[in-house]
Amino acid sequence: MNSRIYGFLLNDDILFDLAKKKILYYRLDNSDIKMSFKVVTLNDTQARLLMYLLVNRKRKIIDKTEILKSVWDTVNLSSSSQRLWQTVNDIRKKLSALGMPDTFIQNVYGTGYCIDDSKVMSLHIR
Numbered sequence: 001m002n003s004r005i006y007g008f009l010l011n012d013d014i015l016f017d018l019a020k021k022k023i024l025y026y027r028l029d030n031s032d033i034k035m036s037f038k039v040v041t042l043n044d045t046q047a048r049l050l051m052y053l054l055v056n057r058k059r060k061i062i063d064k065t066e067i068l069k070s071v072w073d074t075v076n077l078s079s080s081s082q083r084l085w086q087t088v089n090d091i092r093k094k095l096s097a098l099g100m101p102d103t104f105i106q107n108v109y110g111t112g113y114c115i116d117d118s119k120v121m122s123l124h125i126r
Contacts, residue, residue: 003124008054011119014098016054021047025098040094045071049087053105054122057115064112088113 008016015024025038042050048071056062064084071087072079092105106114 003126005055006123006125009121009123010095010104011100014095014100015123016050018047018051023094023098038098040097042091042094045077045087046091046094048075049084050091053113053115054120057117057120059114061108061114062112067112 005018007018010016010023013025013027015026016022017024021042021044023040023042025036027036029035049067052067052070053062064081068079068081068084072083088105088107092102095104096102100119101116104116104119106116108114
């Protein structure tokens with residue numbers, strides 16, 4: 001039976017929902033049965049970029065040129081290193097607001113980016 005990616009679980013308590021382009025933080029504190037919940041919304045480019053990085057996270061370095069082609073050029077948007085840098089920083093800020101470390105998406109100077117694979121689990125639907 002075929003499956004497709006629904007989203008990604010980051011750091012055990014952050015869900016990236018691909019279809020809704022939302023990142024949700026949830027935490028259940030069993031001591032008082034309190035639940036913490038935060039949501040941030042990504043724009044189309046941010047969602048495409050984060051998805052591309054997460055799908056390709058097993059690679060040691062995700063090449064900047066490939067990112068630009070896949071995230072911008074394939075949807076007929078103008079790509080540039082500056083746009084990539086700005087979009088990565090915007091995503092980092094949103095993830096940081098949910099408790100992800102700034103080092104989750106790392107810049108490999110002049111080459112591309114890498115993701116901390118130990119903090120990511122792919123979620124599939126059948």
